[in-house]
Amino acid sequence: MPNPFALHQSLENDLSVVRVEGYLDAHTAPQFEQAIQSEIDAGRIRIIVNCEKLTYISSAGLGVFMSFIEEVREQGGDIKICGLSPKVNGVFEILGFSSIYDICASVADCARAFREAPVREG
């Protein structure tokens, strides 16, 4: 199977980086949801989702972003997203996600955005 789903979580200078690879659909979204939940449960609320190797996303994957953002921002954190391919970015755009989320080019850009403005103004 090409581009199997994979998740990788790491800490980079007190920022949580969740790298998601392959297909994020209704089958794999629960694993992604658990990964984000585990970061929040551990008190890590400054989260970068690195999508450089994400090849496909459906609304089930988008729903994970949607369901956590309020909780994280209420606690003073944020979920920032980077590395979207044109195909994946197109899905974000159709639904207007760029008006809700900070979408950056790279992990370094997300880290810079966290330093400059930890929480995106709603």
Next chain:
Amino acid sequence: MTEAIERKFTLHVPSSTENLTMIREFVTYVGGQAGLDETNVGKIELAVDEACANVMEHAYEHDATKEIVIRATFDEKELHITVKDTGRGFDPNSVPPIDLEQLVAERKSGGLGMSLMKSLMDKVWYEIEPGQKNELHMVKRIHRPT
């Protein structure tokens, strides 16, 4: 005058999310056969994924013993995809248009699928016979280079 040739493909698949990859591969193959470009193949891939994921969750409530039938028919002008199930029906008119800010405020994770389908396809409609079948029809027009 050349007679239009219609081609038909059908996939019967158990209603389990692990089969979404197979469904997308089927749709991608058919879209390529129909002559759609890569961007439009990506659109029908996502639209059919959304339709089938909705059936798995809502119509069949994750019962993997049930079956979804995906039928694709195309000619020179358009690709017509039908997703059929025999599960719990619903009133498509009862599904409100999405308000993303409201969904975020309510911490919802669902409710995006139908809006996506309508954005991605040229025509979307339902044929529902309560207790008999639910059929979702989606059409993508084929624009060929002249």
